[in-house]
Amino acid sequence: MSIRDWAAIRRALINGDSYNSEVSAHFADTTDPKRNAVKDICLVQSNDSILIAQQRIRFFREEIQKTHLKxxxxxxxxxxxxxxxxxxxxxxxxxxxxxxxxxxxxxxxxxxxxxxxxxxxxxxxxxxxxxxxxxxxxxxxxxxxxxxxxxxxxxxxxxxxxxxxxxxxxxxxxxxxxxxxxxxxxxxxxxxxxxxxxxxxxxxxxxxxxxxxxxxxxxxxx
Structure with missing residues (x-):
């Protein structure tokens, strides 16, 4: 995958009704600093590499949503x-x-x-x-x-x-x-x-x- 391709995918994950929006909605009902810190871990950032973004998504799916237990x-x-x-x-x-x-x-x-x-x-x-x-x-x-x-x-x-x-x-x-x-x-x-x-x-x-x-x-x- 080229750097340009990854940049486009990363923007899609960050902007609009996509992954970061889903994370924000999940944590929208809290003002607890500890949960806000966990939210920041899950959000894909504009300078994340592919590996870091994958780890953030996996952490949200498996540790927060527990999708692997469903x-x-x-x-x-x-x-x-x-x-x-x-x-x-x-x-x-x-x-x-x-x-x-x-x-x-x-x-x-x-x-x-x-x-x-x-x-x-x-x-x-x-x-x-x-x-x-x-x-x-x-x-x-x-x-x-x-x-x-x-x-x-x-x-x-x-x-x-x-x-x-x-x-x-x-x-x-x-x-x-x-x-x-x-x-x-x-x-x-x-x-x-x-x-x-x-x-x-x-x-x-x-x-x-x-x-x-x-x-x-x-x-x-x-």
């Missing part, structure tokens, strides 16, 4: 797996951050929990069945308002046969398990503890200091 292996060809799951009707619930937990000058965060109706297709789903699903959602999530605290810890619950591919960002592992277990049981499925996993990105502990609770800096969703 499950990617399934028991059949991926193209068949996707066809079996993704084309079933999907139920999605949108959450918005509680107003009292939004720091001054910040916008409310949002979150989503979804699952697929594996016993239905676009042809078999009727208005009557949709009304039944709507009634279940209202009963389980709205009649007694369901809420959770969002953070950097990710709870994973992958059960394709149940239409579940939960990826839940919560304050800690216990909260992630509580939310995942509630969703599984709320839609009439059986909880399998061996399926549930958590990913705890580096420095996520800065989101759970006691003063965060006192200042309501955690994200509570209703």
């Amino acid at each position: 499950p990617t292996i399934i028991g059949q060809p991926k193209i068949d797996f996707d066809a079996d799951v993704k084309y079933h009707p999907q139920v999605s619930i949108e959450f918005r951050q509680t107003l009292t937990s939004i720091p001054r000058g910040k916008y409310p965060k949002d979150a989503r929990i979804s699952w697929r109706l594996m016993n239905e297709t676009s042809e078999s789903l009727t208005f009557a069945k949709m009304n039944d699903v709507a009634a279940l959602v209202y009963q389980q999530f709205f009649s007694n308002r369901f809420s959770f605290k969002k953070g950097k810890v990710i709870g994973w619950y992958l059960s394709p046969s149940d239409g579940l591919a939960l990826q839940i960002y919560c304050l800690d592992a216990a909260e992630a398990e509580r939310v995942a277990k509630y969703v599984v049981q709320a839609i009439g499925k059986t909880w399998n503890n061996s399926i549930f996993k958590t990913t705890n990105p580096m420095y996520s502990s800065y989101y759970s200091y006691p003063h965060n609770y006192q200042n309501k800096q955690y994200l509570k969703f209703d």
